[in-house]
Structure formats: structure tokens, C-alpha cells
Amino acid sequence: MLKKMLIHGLTAAAVIGAAAAVYAAGRDHADAIDNAAPAVQADTGGRTATGNGYIADGGKRSERDGAFRLFRAHDRDRDDDDDERSEHRRKHHDHDDD
Amino acid sequence: MNPKHQRALLLFWHAWIGGSYLVAYLTADEDTYGMHLFAGYAVLAAIVVRVLSGLIAPNAKLLKLPRPKRGSLQDWFGAGKGRHPLFAWFAATLLVTVGASAATGALSDSLMTWLEDPHEAISEASLWVIFGHIAFVTYMYGGKPWLKQAVTKLTDRFPFSYGKEHSI
Numbered sequence: 001m002l003k004k005m006l007i008h009g010l011t012a013a014a015v016i017g018a019a020a021a022v023y024a025a026g027r028d029h030a031d032a033i034d035n036a037a038p039a040v041q042a043d044t045g046g047r048t049a050t051g052n053g054y055i056a057d058g059g060k061r062s063e064r065d066g067a068f069r070l071f072r073a074h075d076r077d078r079d080d081d082d083d084e085r086s087e088h089r090r091k092h093h094d095h096d097d098d
Numbered sequence: 099m100n101p102k103h104q105r106a107l108l109l110f111w112h113a114w115i116g117g118s119y120l121v122a123y124l125t126a127d128e129d130t131y132g133m134h135l136f137a138g139y140a141v142l143a144a145i146v147v148r149v150l151s152g153l154i155a156p157n158a159k160l161l162k163l164p165r166p167k168r169g170s171l172q173d174w175f176g177a178g179k180g181r182h183p184l185f186a187w188f189a190a191t192l193l194v195t196v197g198a199s200a201a202t203g204a205l206s207d208s209l210m211t212w213l214e215d216p217h218e219a220i221s222e223a224s225l226w227v228i229f230g231h232i233a234f235v236t237y238m239y240g241g242k243p244w245l246k247q248a249v250t251k252l253t254d255r256f257p258f259s260y261g262k263e264h265s266i
Contacts (some may be wrong), residue, residue: 021133027135
């Protein structure tokens with residue numbers, strides 16, 4: 001009788017343990033989805049993340065964004081330089097490309 | 099209800115609470131908190147079902163709630179007849195301690211986080227009550243003859259034992 005009860009208890013533990021594992025896996029998965037948007041928000045320096053997963057600016061600019069703007073301005077200057085160089089080439093180059 | 103069905107229900111309930119408690123105790127670590135939560139609520143549900151069944155069927159032979167009496171212990175140790183009163187005492191103590199453990203766990207998870215430490219302490223205490231219950235039941239249903247045999251073997255093996263001296 002005692003042996004039978006022990007086997008019943010261990011079987012119940014296995015069944016409940018399996019159910020608990022499934023529940024825990026589902027719970028962790030749900031937590032991972034819930035935490036995904038804030039994580040993206042943290043990575044992007046405070047910009048809000050919409051429900052569809054895309055990052056929305058919301059009209060706010062962070063310091064990091066400002067730094068990128070510097071690079072962008074620099075790129076624009078370089079483009080201008082290229083234009084100037086082409087103009088200079090057209091005017092003063094000895095050979096005709098055609 | 100038929101006593102046979104009552105017995106089957108009681109055995110099912112015993113396996114349910116025993117299995118849930120085992121899983122809850124083994125998964126008490128933070129890494130397995132989800133499993134601990136599930137198993138803990140299973141223990142709480144088992145306690146609630148047991149108390150409700152005892153209240154709904156107070157006259158059922160097996161499903162009624164245990165009612166230990168202090169006098170019954172003295173009577174039993176005096177006469178030594180009838181069902182051992184420690185069965186009822188252990189059953190009541192287990193219902194209270196395991197129930198308190200599950201209830202404090204559920205409350206500390208949602209409403210009262212300060213119950214975390216009392217929950218841990220009550221759970222540890224309940225484990226020892228369970229060990230006592232297992233030892234007592236094992237002794238009553240299978241351990242008594244085994245223990246008698248073991249004592250006889252020991253007394254036969256050692257010539258200086260109490261039994262041998264008296265036999266001479």
C-alpha cells in the first residue's frame with residue numbers, strides 16, 4: 001500500500017511538473033514579448049517604440065541623434081567638395097573626357 | 099458517497115498534494131520561479147478542495163476533516179487500543195502548515211511581498227512535518243514488523259545484549 005502511494009505521488013509529481021514546465025515556458029515567452037519594446041526603446045536612446053515594432057521618433061532628438069547629424073552635415077560638405085572638385089576639373093582639366 | 103469512492107478520491111487527492119508539494123519544493127529557486135508558482139497554486143487548490151469536501155460532507159467516513167483531541171492521545175497511550183490518534187494530529191497539522199505555506203506564498207506573490215520570508219520559514223517547517231508524517235505512517239503500516247525483526251537480529255548477534263542475559 002505504501003509503495004503504491006509512493007508511486008502515485010511520484011506520478012502526480014511528474015504530471016504536475018510537466019504542466020508547470022509548460023506554464024513556465026509560456027510565461028517566460030510572454031515576458032520576452034512584453035519586454036521587447038522597452039529594450040528597443042532603451043537601445044535607441046529614449047525614442048518611443050510603437051506596438052508594431054517600428055521605432056517612432058515622436059519629434060524628439062537625442063544627443064546621440066545630434067551626433068549623427070554632425071556626421072550627416074560632414075557628409076553633405078564632402079558632397080559639396082566633390083561638386084567643387086568636378087567644377088574645377090571641368091574648367092581647368094587639360095584633357096577632355098570624351 | 100460510497101466509502102470505496104471516498105477512498106479513491108482521498109488517494110487521488112493525496113497524490114495531487116504530494117506531487118504538487120514535491121515540485122513546488124524542488125523548484126523554489128529563482129530560476130524556476132514559473133514552475134514554483136504553478137505547483138504552489140496546485141498545492142493551494144488541493145488544500146481548498148480538501149477543506150471544502152470536509153465541510154460539504156462532514157459525516158462522510160473518510161472525507162470528513164480530522165478533529166484531533168488531546169484526551170484521545172492520553173487514552174490511547176493508556177489502553178493502546180483503536181486507531182492511533184497521531185493520524186488525526188498529523189493530518190490536522192499537515193493541513194494547517196502546508197495550507198499556511200501555500201497561502202503565504204500566493205499572497206507574497208501578489209499582494210503582500212513582505213510575506214516572502216514567513217513563507218520560506220513555514221515551508222521549511224512543513225517539510226519536517228511531512229517527514230514526521232511519512233516516518234509515522236511507514237512505522238505504523240510496514241515499519242513495526244521490520245523494526246521488530248531488526249531488533250531481534252541485533253540482540254541475537256551480540257552476546258552481551260539485554261535479551262541474551264535474561265535468557266541465560
